[in-house]
Amino acid sequence: MRPPVTKAPVKQTNHKKVAASKNDAAKGKVKSSNDAKTLKHWLREMLLIREFEVRTMQAYQNRLVGGFCHIYSGQEAVAVGTIAALQDDDPIITAYRCHGHALARGMDPYYCMAELFGRFDGCAKGKGGSMHMFDREKHLYGGHAIVGAQTPLATGLAFATKYEQEVIKTSDHTRVTVCYLGDGALNQGGFHEAMNLAGVLDLPVIFVIENNGYAMGTSVARGTTLADALYRKAESYGMTGHLIEEGMDVVTVHDQFKKVVDETRKTSKPDLVEIRTYRFKGHSMSDPRKYRTHEEEEKWNKQDPIDHLSHDLIKAGELTQDEFKKMTTEIRGEIRDVVKRASEAEPPPLDELYVDVHTGNWGPFKGTTLPNMLRGDNEKTTDQNQESH
Amino acid sequence: MANLTLVQAINLALIQEMEEDDRIILLGEDVGKNGGVFRVTEGLWQRFGGDRVVDSPLAESGILGTSIGLAMAGLRPIPEIQFEGFLGPAYDQICTHAARMRTRTRGAYTVPLTIRVPVGGGIHAPELHSDSPETIYTHTPGLKVVMPASPYDAKGLLISAIRDPDPVIFFEPKRIYRAFREEVPEDEYTIPIGEARVVQEGEQITMVSWGASVIQCMNAIENCNHSVELIDLRTIAPMDMQAIEQSVKKTGRCVVVHEAPKTLGLGAEIASRIMEHCFLHLEAPVQRVAGFDTIMPYYKLELDYMPDAARITKAVEEVSAY
Ligand SMILES: Cc1ncc(C[n+]2csc(CCOP(=O)(O)OP(=O)(O)O)c2C)c(N)n1
Ligand SMILES: [Mg+2]
Numbered sequence: 001m002r003p004p005v006t007k008a009p010v011k012q013t014n015h016k017k018v019a020a021s022k023n024d025a026a027k028g029k030v031k032s033s034n035d036a037k038t039l040k041h042w043l044r045e046m047l048l049i050r051e052f053e054v055r056t057m058q059a060y061q062n063r064l065v066g067g068f069c070h071i072y073s074g075q076e077a078v079a080v081g082t083i084a085a086l087q088d089d090d091p092i093i094t095a096y097r098c099h100g101h102a103l104a105r106g107m108d109p110y111y112c113m114a115e116l117f118g119r120f121d122g123c124a125k126g127k128g129g130s131m132h133m134f135d136r137e138k139h140l141y142g143g144h145a146i147v148g149a150q151t152p153l154a155t156g157l158a159f160a161t162k163y164e165q166e167v168i169k170t171s172d173h174t175r176v177t178v179c180y181l182g183d184g185a186l187n188q189g190g191f192h193e194a195m196n197l198a199g200v201l202d203l204p205v206i207f208v209i210e211n212n213g214y215a216m217g218t219s220v221a222r223g224t225t226l227a228d229a230l231y232r233k234a235e236s237y238g239m240t241g242h243l244i245e246e247g248m249d250v251v252t253v254h255d256q257f258k259k260v261v262d263e264t265r266k267t268s269k270p271d272l273v274e275i276r277t278y279r280f281k282g283h284s285m286s287d288p289r290k291y292r293t294h295e296e297e298e299k300w301n302k303q304d305p306i307d308h309l310s311h312d313l314i315k316a317g318e319l320t321q322d323e324f325k326k327m328t329t330e331i332r333g334e335i336r337d338v339v340k341r342a343s344e345a346e347p348p349p350l351d352e353l354y355v356d357v358h359t360g361n362w363g364p365f366k367g368t369t370l371p372n373m374l375r376g377d378n379e380k381t382t383d384q385n386q387e388s389h
Numbered sequence: 390m391a392n393l394t395l396v397q398a399i400n401l402a403l404i405q406e407m408e409e410d411d412r413i414i415l416l417g418e419d420v421g422k423n424g425g426v427f428r429v430t431e432g433l434w435q436r437f438g439g440d441r442v443v444d445s446p447l448a449e450s451g452i453l454g455t456s457i458g459l460a461m462a463g464l465r466p467i468p469e470i471q472f473e474g475f476l477g478p479a480y481d482q483i484c485t486h487a488a489r490m491r492t493r494t495r496g497a498y499t500v501p502l503t504i505r506v507p508v509g510g511g512i513h514a515p516e517l518h519s520d521s522p523e524t525i526y527t528h529t530p531g532l533k534v535v536m537p538a539s540p541y542d543a544k545g546l547l548i549s550a551i552r553d554p555d556p557v558i559f560f561e562p563k564r565i566y567r568a569f570r571e572e573v574p575e576d577e578y579t580i581p582i583g584e585a586r587v588v589q590e591g592e593q594i595t596m597v598s599w600g601a602s603v604i605q606c607m608n609a610i611e612n613c614n615h616s617v618e619l620i621d622l623r624t625i626a627p628m629d630m631q632a633i634e635q636s637v638k639k640t641g642r643c644v645v646v647h648e649a650p651k652t653l654g655l656g657a658e659i660a661s662r663i664m665e666h667c668f669l670h671l672e673a674p675v676q677r678v679a680g681f682d683t684i685m686p687y688y689k690l691e692l693d694y695m696p697d698a699a700r701i702t703k704a705v706e707e708v709s710a711y
Contacts, residue, residue: 066513066514066515066687066688066689066691067513067514067515067518067687067688068514068515068518118687118688118689118690119689126687126689127684127686127687127690128515128516128687129515129687129688130515131515132515145474145515145516145517145518146474146475146477146478146517147447147475148447149477149478184446184447185447187446187447187448187451188447188448188449188450188478189448189450189451189478190478215418215447216418216419216423216426216447217419217422217423218418218419218444218446218447222444223444223445223446223447224446290422290423291422291423347689347690348686348689348690350690350693352686352690353681353683353686353690353693353694354681354682354683357682357683357684364652364682365652
């Protein structure tokens with residue numbers, strides 16, 4: 001069933017660069033459209049993500065984090081800049097490199113860290129781990145481990161918001177769904193199906209490619225056509241493609257992305273945005289990074305989004321060295337505390353294995369009870385029917 | 390002879406087969422330059438070049454579909470899927486094309502394909518990186534499903550799989566990739582697909598398992614007062630029911646051990662066939678020690694999910710006391 005959506009006239013230009021205000025940043029000026037308070041807030045958020053990741057890596061070395069762990073360091077300006085351009089109830093969804101998005105969306109770092117540590121207090125009760133950050137209240141729809149598989153979900157989320165607004169009228173405003181994906185995810189079939197459907201149905205969704213140059217060890221050019229202009233893939237789906245080249249500058253990311261968001265909210269049409277960025281660390285914790293050169297890493301390290309903004313603010317006289325130091329120290333303390341609490345928290349109890357599998361009676365057979373082996377007994381089921389928790 | 394890990398044994402088999410048959414092509418995500426996520430294909434790109442060890446885009450459906458095309462045209466592709474959880478996007482190609490092509494074309498086209506897939510839990514990875522989906526593919530006619538539990542078997546079975554004229558899913562239990570070493574002949578040899586291995590002979594209880602669980606069974610048997618016969622299936626499809634039957638007719642008792650969820654896991658099929666073929670020989674109901682009917686949990690509960698020596702021992706006690 002298709003909702004009776006009104007089709008906007010087909011756009012003439014299918015791709016465009018968002019008018020860049022990058023020169024200002026390069027000159028060390030702080031743009032007037034964002035007041036100093038806002039900029040300091042973004043700086044704080046980026047610092048928080050960076051510090052969170054530093055401590056996460058340590059915790060990983062100390063075997064407090066299980067499984068895989070994908071560090072967001074380097075890409076902070078993308079999550080912080082784009083999320084700052086959204087309304088609080090705009091749905092967002094991402095893949096497994098999700099700590100940054102969760103924190104930028106305002107998730108309590110403790111829930112995030114506890115999840116990494118597999119503790120019951122975590123945002124997924126310690127049952128998901130690093131790749132599965134969810135926060136219903138903050139309209140964060142995950143955190144998904146299968147590359148590209150979140151993209152059709154974004155189309156669905158956008159479909160729902162439009163349906164609620166235009167068909168069943170349970171919502172009185174347009175919500176813009178933002179879907180983050182990596183450059184590697186572009187190669188998955190599901191992504192193209194998602195784009196096509198979003199285009200056909202005119203859905204208010206923005207697909208944001210966080211182009212950090214690599215999908216694991218495979219550089220963009222080795223894995224994808226149109227490697228130097230990924231945003232142009234939008235053309236095949238009748239959408240507008242945008243390029244944000246200065247992805248290491250949170251102000252530019254925010255300002256350029258905001259324009260796209262405003263337009264999407266107005267027209268309810270989908271967009272594809274490519275943001276150029278870099279992950280400072282390996283793909284996951286066990287990546288020797290043989291596929292990229294030291295020089296390349298150095299080049300990008302010099303564009304550290306945190307240095308970028310703090311320098312600008314200090315230069316513009318909006319922030320003193322002391323204030324910056326204080327901010328950093330505060331955040332360090334905050335995250336240290338989070339690590340401590342999370343490492344002391346309890347893992348989920350054993351019978352949690354059978355909770356949240358589905359509602360009502362758990363288990364595939366009617367009338368089954370918690371397997372006794374979960375209570376230390378082997379496998380025989382008891383007679384009484386136990387409801388789910 | 391060389392003392393090799395399972396990873397090294399597979400690596401060696403690939404090299405030797407590729408040297409012998411230039412129709413063999415490897416493809417997958419980061420299998421080339423990087424040598425694969427588990428470094429199974431380490432050094433092969435350097436040795437055979439990018440035309441034969443192809444770094445593919447991040448696209449499992451494409452990897453599998455392309456491999457099927459290659460195979461139908463007469464080549465011998467060996468695609469790698471990085472983790473069993475990523476078989477999802479490839480599932481369509483495997484089950485709608487690879488498995489059915491011979492039947493659909495009445496034998497005109499075959500799909501000599503070996504799909505290498507790391508499988509199972511025990512490495513502290515989360516869901517989708519720790520699953521045991523062998524039942525799904527065993528339930529799909531047209532596919533062969535292999536899962537070695539030792540370096541020696543891994544090499545011999547992989548060579549058989551590569552030379553097999555039909556599609557084989559070659560599951561590699563990641564928990565034992567580097568867990569232990571074993572003497573592996575340097576020369577090529579094959580282990581027939583469809584033949585179980587009696588790991589240890591015994592008189593009182595038959596234990597059937599495959600993959601990394603075999604090691605758990607061995608651990609359980611070590612401290613066990615009963616005479617247990619351990620059968621490692623090695624090939625899941627086609628399954629060596631004869632070996633199981635022969636043993637159960639001797640022992641009258643059977644415990645099946647697998648990591649996959651219990652319900653409709655292969656233990657169910659095995660138990661049912663034992664009932665069909667050995668009913669009058671049975672002294673006790675067949676016991677299953679398996680994963681729970683829930684999603685593989687994150688690492689804190691992982692080992693509670695997976696069958697271990699303690700749970701296996703309990704099942705052994707129960708069948709013997711029945
Ligand atoms: C379907 C699927 N295939 C493979 C993987 C393994 N994998 C995880 S991340 C990744 C690379 C993804 O790169 P990209 O989309 O660029 O995101 P980035 O890691 O750079 O953030 C791969 C191959 C997976 N999780 N899912
Ligand atoms: Mg990438």
